Amino acid sequence: MKFFTASASIYLLCVLYSCNFKSNHPQAALAQDSVATAINEKIINSYADAIDKKTDRTEKKSSLLYTIRDHSFYAEQYQDNGNTVLLLSNEDNGALKNTRKAFYLRNDSLVLVKTSNIQGTVLKDTLTYLRNNTIFKMVQRESSNENQQKKTSYKLISTSSKASPETYQRQIKFLQNALAQQNQFEMVFEAIHVLPEESYMSLKSKTSSDYQATLLIEEKDAFIDSLVADPLKYKGEKIRFNWIIKDKQAIYVPVASKVTSAKGLNK
Structure with missing residues (x-):
């Protein structure tokens, strides 16, 4: 009986230690749990809060x-x-x-x-x-x-x-496809629209999907000049470029732009 009580006490101390151990790494609170079943609502909330606080450094x-x-x-x-x-x-x-x-x-x-x-x-x-x-x-x-x-x-x-x-796993796969521009999100060049007020580049899905994408062009570069000069040459082709998302708008980032931060910059 004493052995059982001592063993239970040691297990409880290990779980409590894991829950309260402090680390700057966002996964520490979960990674140090002695068993998976020790993961509870409180630990998960702490883990999520730690990730939220580090998003500007990830x-x-x-x-x-x-x-x-x-x-x-x-x-x-x-x-x-x-x-x-x-x-x-x-x-x-x-x-x-x-x-x-x-x-x-x-x-x-x-x-x-x-x-x-x-x-x-x-x-x-x-x-x-x-x-x-x-x-x-x-x-x-x-x-x-x-x-x-x-x-x-x-x-x-x-x-x-x-x-x-x-x-949820299907939703995660859906997001991963969107990030990688694959399957229904494999986008190809459709057209470029140069207007007095604003200019836009439009893309469409290479598959039978109805998904489209539009980018605001705030500043031109040599690549944009090429698209404007001969859009038919690129129509239906997959093109490479950088962009950022700002105020729920995708914005084209010129090759010569000084915006080099990894945050929000894509290829």
Whole structure:
């Protein structure tokens, strides 16, 4: 009996030590858990907070801004030491609904999904916690304005009728395709529009997909001059260029531009 009590005490101390051990690395709180089952809501929240605080110091990649009919979206990826720790999906359906999803990963395993919806005047936030690829808790809050939303407490909701881990994995693959411009997001040059007020480059999906992408051209370079001079030469071809996402707009980055920060810069 004494041996059993001593063993249980040692196990508990190990778990508590893992939960409270401090590190600057965002994955430390989870990586140091003695067993996977020790991962709980509190530890996952601490892990996600640590990642959020480090996003300006991690490698960021943004997809193009894709549109299909009245729907537009773009994806963002944050990597720490070569590992993807956060994927973001930013969706805009005009006046109908705007959705932002954040997928927090640890060693390629999904541990938290934060979903924020704005539908009309209704704001809804949902937190989905996963352990060993299984949803073990979901909480939600809802209000009619942003200030009230921050003060509203989360309430426990049922996990039975919500998205499954498999659904989340499909969503992650969808975002990865958008970031890599592959499958339905393999984009080719369509046209360039030079207007007195603003100039744009338009791309379309190489497949039968209806996805399109448009980039604002604020500053021209030799490559843009080539597209303007002979657009038919490049039509239907996959072209390489840099861009940033700013204020929900994809903006072309000229080759000679001094914007060299890895944050938001893509190829």
